[in-house]
Amino acid sequence: MSGIREVFPVEAGGFTTAGEASATIKQILKKLGVDAGVVRRVAVASYEVELNLIIHSLGGELLLHVDDHRVRITSQDRGPGIPDIDLAMREGYSTASEDARSLGFGAGMGLPNMKRNADQFAITSDPGVGTCIQMDFNI
Amino acid sequence: MPKTYHSVRLEKERCRGCTTCLKRCPTEAIRVWDGRAHILDERCIDCGECINVCPYHAKVATTDALSSISRFPYRIALPAPTLYGQFRGVACIDDILTGLLHLGFDAVFEVARGADIVSKAIMDALRHKTLPKPLISAACPAIVRLIQVRFPDLIDHIVDIRQPMEVAALVAKREFCQANDVPEDQVGCFFITPCPAKVTAIRNPIGHELSALDGAISILEIYGMLSAKIRKPMPTEKLATSTLFGVGWAKGGGECAALHAENSLAVGGIEHVIRVLEEMENNKLSDLEYFEGQACIGGCVGGALTFENSYIAKNAIRKLMAPMPDLSPDVAVDTKYLRNYPLYNTLPILPSSIMRLDEDIGEAMRKLEQIETITKTLPGYDCGACGSPTCHALAEDMALGFAGEMDCIHKLKGRLQDMAQQMLEISHTPRTPRAK
Ligand SMILES: Nc1ncnc2c1ncn2[C@@H]1O[C@H](COP(=O)(O)OP(=O)(O)O)[C@@H](O)[C@H]1O
Ligand code: SF4
Ligand SMILES: [Mg+2]
Numbered sequence: 001m002s003g004i005r006e007v008f009p010v011e012a013g014g015f016t017t018a019g020e021a022s023a024t025i026k027q028i029l030k031k032l033g034v035d036a037g038v039v040r041r042v043a044v045a046s047y048e049v050e051l052n053l054i055i056h057s058l059g060g061e062l063l064l065h066v067d068d069h070r071v072r073i074t075s076q077d078r079g080p081g082i083p084d085i086d087l088a089m090r091e092g093y094s095t096a097s098e099d100a101r102s103l104g105f106g107a108g109m110g111l112p113n114m115k116r117n118a119d120q121f122a123i124t125s126d127p128g129v130g131t132c133i134q135m136d137f138n139i
Numbered sequence: 140m141p142k143t144y145h146s147v148r149l150e151k152e153r154c155r156g157c158t159t160c161l162k163r164c165p166t167e168a169i170r171v172w173d174g175r176a177h178i179l180d181e182r183c184i185d186c187g188e189c190i191n192v193c194p195y196h197a198k199v200a201t202t203d204a205l206s207s208i209s210r211f212p213y214r215i216a217l218p219a220p221t222l223y224g225q226f227r228g229v230a231c232i233d234d235i236l237t238g239l240l241h242l243g244f245d246a247v248f249e250v251a252r253g254a255d256i257v258s259k260a261i262m263d264a265l266r267h268k269t270l271p272k273p274l275i276s277a278a279c280p281a282i283v284r285l286i287q288v289r290f291p292d293l294i295d296h297i298v299d300i301r302q303p304m305e306v307a308a309l310v311a312k313r314e315f316c317q318a319n320d321v322p323e324d325q326v327g328c329f330f331i332t333p334c335p336a337k338v339t340a341i342r343n344p345i346g347h348e349l350s351a352l353d354g355a356i357s358i359l360e361i362y363g364m365l366s367a368k369i370r371k372p373m374p375t376e377k378l379a380t381s382t383l384f385g386v387g388w389a390k391g392g393g394e395c396a397a398l399h400a401e402n403s404l405a406v407g408g409i410e411h412v413i414r415v416l417e418e419m420e421n422n423k424l425s426d427l428e429y430f431e432g433q434a435c436i437g438g439c440v441g442g443a444l445t446f447e448n449s450y451i452a453k454n455a456i457r458k459l460m461a462p463m464p465d466l467s468p469d470v471a472v473d474t475k476y477l478r479n480y481p482l483y484n485t486l487p488i489l490p491s492s493i494m495r496l497d498e499d500i501g502e503a504m505r506k507l508e509q510i511e512t513i514t515k516t517l518p519g520y521d522c523g524a525c526g527s528p529t530c531h532a533l534a535e536d537m538a539l540g541f542a543g544e545m546d547c548i549h550k551l552k553g554r555l556q557d558m559a560q561q562m563l564e565i566s567h568t569p570r571t572p573r574a575k
Contacts, residue, residue, distance in 0.1 A: 004504050033496070036292035040293075
């Protein structure tokens with residue numbers, strides 16, 4: 001079966017709309033009756049991934065795909081890519097600008113939290129091309 | 140499905156179907172069908188927002204009449220501390236409590252004292268238990284219901300201790316019966332309420348079985364009579380026993396202050412609370428220890444059944460609190476109250492399933508897809524003329540079978556224009572010449 005597919009474009013630097021894509025994702029999952037604990041984990045991970053697109057990327061999109069056994073969130077952006085993924089995955093590691101830090105971002109916990117909350121987590125990045133993150137949550 | 144009890148209801152004759160309330164309902168629980176508002180029972184959280192905004196006063200709250208206290212041989216009044224802020228120029232709480240005795244009650248027991256006990260119990264829990272962060276206050280039943288309906292994933296953050304009014308009623312009844320040697324069923328405990336949410340919570344308690352209260356009388360109902368009593372010179376009895384912190388629960392932030400929780404956040408107004416709960420779902424507030432969310436702006440002083448403007452009431456309460464000794468509930472309340480009364484929830488707080496489109500996820504997905512398809516055909520004005528709060532809500536109503544496409548007046552207009560065009564074309568079509 002095909003299930004639900006939704007695409008949410010996310011703009012680089014779009015702080016005024018920050019969190020809207022993940023809020024909509026959350027709402028869709030609640031309407032589908034996905035278990036509250038799963039919704040919570042998706043909420044946390046998709047918020048983090050959305051903010052990374054806004055803060056660190058040149059723009060991209062989030063994809064939601066739900067079928068009857070899992071929720072999949074895919075993030076795809078247009079660069080700049082992550083040169084050292086192992087480093088980026090470390091707790092506390094952040095290259096966030098002073099501006100982003102002054103808004104309360106840049107704790108360096110986003111990627112580790114995504115990994116912790118998702119049942120499956122995969123990240124690939126091509127410097128100069130873009131980063132792709134895929135997270136699965138079993139339902 | 141049994142009809143759920145709600146204090147908030149519609150006075151049909153007064154409703155003009157104006158759609159004001161439709162737009163303001165935080166759970167999209169109102170529809171306007173056939174020119175009148177309807178409340179969807181399963182969604183309503185009794186926050187009172189529609190009572191506040193209805194220009195025709197067609198939304199009302201069911202409460203008990205003062206005369207209903209005569210059902211019981213002995214009656215105890217349990218005023219919400221919000222009551223204290225309703226009277227201008229009253230310098231002491233005892234005046235108000237004495238006034239209540241003159242309305243036909245045999246005793247008064249301050250809900251502020253219940254708040255003191257609950258404060259101590261929460262402080263105790265914060266110290267000794269590992270709890271999810273932040274812990275969410277259970278004081279405002281509208282917010283607890285909001286979480287059940289819209290944020291079920293936050294249910295385990297809610298404090299599992301009964302509300303001040305319940306605790307006050309438990310203590311009031313037992314102490315009255317012991318002091319006067321009367322059986323419990325002879326004593327009626329009546330909450331003097333600032334809002335419909337509390338009335339509903341008494342009828343349908345959340346987290347425990349039966350309420351310890353026997354009724355709820357609105358502040359508005361007794362306001363006139365009580366202020367007349369208070370203004371008449373009378374010997375004032377010494378009745379007030381709560382701490383200033385218990386009294387402070389009436390205003391937004393009062394609970395956090397009572398808990399002496401450094402790292403806490405108090406938010407009033409349901410829309411603001413919703414935004415903060417969204418953040419909490421994203422784990423953005425996990426460094427916070429305590430969250431006090433209240434449906435009403437300014438806290439319970441802003442309740443739909445109060446008389447005084449909430450800012451003025453807040454100030455009046457602040458003035459009453461000023462001369463009181465700075466004694467924390469933690470010190471003031473004897474630990475025996477924590478041991479001797481059933482303060483803790485005995486039933487789980489369950490998520491409401493009303494927001495889900497179908498029991499079966501496959502079917503829910505099909506409906507969701509249908510909703511998205513329908514939404515694309517609607518104009519997106521969110522005008523409310525169809526009787527659903529937004530175009531998206533109409534699409535949902537259509538998918539669930541509660542509404543039809545022609546409920547959208549813009550679609551209807553388009554259809555009529557097409558039909559008019561067709562009629563015009565028909566009238567211009569030359570008659571087929573008859574065969575000679
Ligand atoms: N989509 C992305 N594009 C480029 N760099 C990224 C992206 N997502 C994460 N990063 C890099 O990984 C680092 C760690 O990310 P994260 O753990 O979310 O912490 P934070 O966002 O607080 O910096 C970021 O500082 C950034 O250098
Ligand atoms: S804030 Fe207070 S008055 Fe308003 S609904 Fe909640 S409990 Fe009632
Ligand atoms: Mg991040």
